[in-house]
Amino acid sequence: MSHNLFVGCGNMGSAMVAGWLLANENPGDYTALRPSGRSVPGIRTIQRLGEIDRAPDRLILGFKPQQLRALAPDVARWVTRDTMIVSMLAGADVATLGRLFPGARAIVRVMPNLPVAVRRGVLPLYTPAHEDKALQAELQPWFSMLGFAPWCASEEEFGAIGFVAGSTPAYVARFIDAFAKAGEGRGLDPGLALTAAREAVLGSAWLGATTGEPMAELARRVTSPNGTTEAGLKVLDADLPGLVDRTLAAATRRSAEMAAEIRGEPLQ
Numbered sequence: 001m002s003h004n005l006f007v008g009c010g011n012m013g014s015a016m017v018a019g020w021l022l023a024n025e026n027p028g029d030y031t032a033l034r035p036s037g038r039s040v041p042g043i044r045t046i047q048r049l050g051e052i053d054r055a056p057d058r059l060i061l062g063f064k065p066q067q068l069r070a071l072a073p074d075v076a077r078w079v080t081r082d083t084m085i086v087s088m089l090a091g092a093d094v095a096t097l098g099r100l101f102p103g104a105r106a107i108v109r110v111m112p113n114l115p116v117a118v119r120r121g122v123l124p125l126y127t128p129a130h131e132d133k134a135l136q137a138e139l140q141p142w143f144s145m146l147g148f149a150p151w152c153a154s155e156e157e158f159g160a161i162g163f164v165a166g167s168t169p170a171y172v173a174r175f176i177d178a179f180a181k182a183g184e185g186r187g188l189d190p191g192l193a194l195t196a197a198r199e200a201v202l203g204s205a206w207l208g209a210t211t212g213e214p215m216a217e218l219a220r221r222v223t224s225p226n227g228t229t230e231a232g233l234k235v236l237d238a239d240l241p242g243l244v245d246r247t248l249a250a251a252t253r254r255s256a257e258m259a260a261e262i263r264g265e266p267l268q
């Protein structure tokens with residue numbers, strides 16, 4: 001049994017743990033380091049690395065990217081040739097991770113999103129040893145317990161999928177809230193408006209995933225000629241593609257800034 005040690009297990013680490021436990025993983029195979037002493041439901045939590053009772057096979061970096069350079073020397077002391085580094089740190093590229101953890105068996109990047117907690121996440125994967133089919137075969141079932149876990153051929157592709165999926169739960173939450181607020185503005189009870197908007201988004205994505213049809217076709221099937229949806233889409237279509245593009249561009253810029261900060265380069 002592999003020992004999976006989270007160094008930092010807050011929002012995202014805890015979501016991953018919840019997903020793995022939901023998939024009937026053995027809680028004894030997971031340990032979380034949280035300096036605050038807060039618990040992670042279902043697994044052992046420690047406050048210092050010195051408290052681990054066995055060497056980790058997979059050491060999962062779950063703290064903030066800005067902490068990487070400060071924490072790496074202490075973490076590296078627990079890395080042997082058998083230890084895999086799994087990094088979920090936005091903006092920390094494999095070259096930087098490789099320099100900080102030179103003795104590791106492998107470096108794997110994952111960019112999960114929050115629905116991993118209910119095993120419906122999107123979690124792109126990248127390793128510089130991506131041609132190593134044995135490594136991929138070893139890890140695929142583990143990550144796939146949490147959702148859609150594609151291996152990326154390049155770090156650029158990994159970054160692009162991460163931008164499409166990693167933050168999307170936050171964007172979708174805003175989208176649902178905007179519809180709920182608009183419903184409230186039209187006299188709906190707030191709870192009813194929120195439930196209706198959330199279920200409509202969930203049902204639409206579910207339907208699209210079930211039929212596999214192009215999103216344009218799904219939209220067409222909703223849109224009666226000269227009906228209400230057509231009138232609404234004329235407004236939405238004028239702004240949404242540009243808005244989404246600017247949103248991802250801002251996240252991409254920030255990721256590049258964070259990568260430079262992590263490498264210790266001065267900000268532009």
Ligand SMILES: NC(=O)C1=CN([C@@H]2O[C@H](COP(=O)(O)OP(=O)(O)OC[C@H]3O[C@@H](n4cnc5c(N)ncnc54)[C@H](OP(=O)(O)O)[C@@H]3O)[C@@H](O)[C@H]2O)C=CC1
Nearest residue numbers: 008009010011012034035036062063064065088089090112
């Ligand atoms: N949130 C998200 O949706 C996503 C996050 N990520 C990445 O996940 C990582 C964590 O983000 P998120 O979970 O949101 O952040 P949180 O702030 O929720 O979690 C950060 C964790 O780091 C721990 N920590 C703080 N200081 C130390 C330290 N000195 N040593 C060890 N651990 C420490 C915290 O401990 P304590 O719990 O005790 O406070 C906490 O568990 C980031 O690198 C982010 O880029 C990637 C994809 C999506």
Ligand SMILES: O=C(O)[C@@H]1CCC=N1
Nearest residue numbers: 089090111166167168
């Ligand atoms: O906001 C962030 O930086 C992290 C990475 C993707 C989602 N949350």
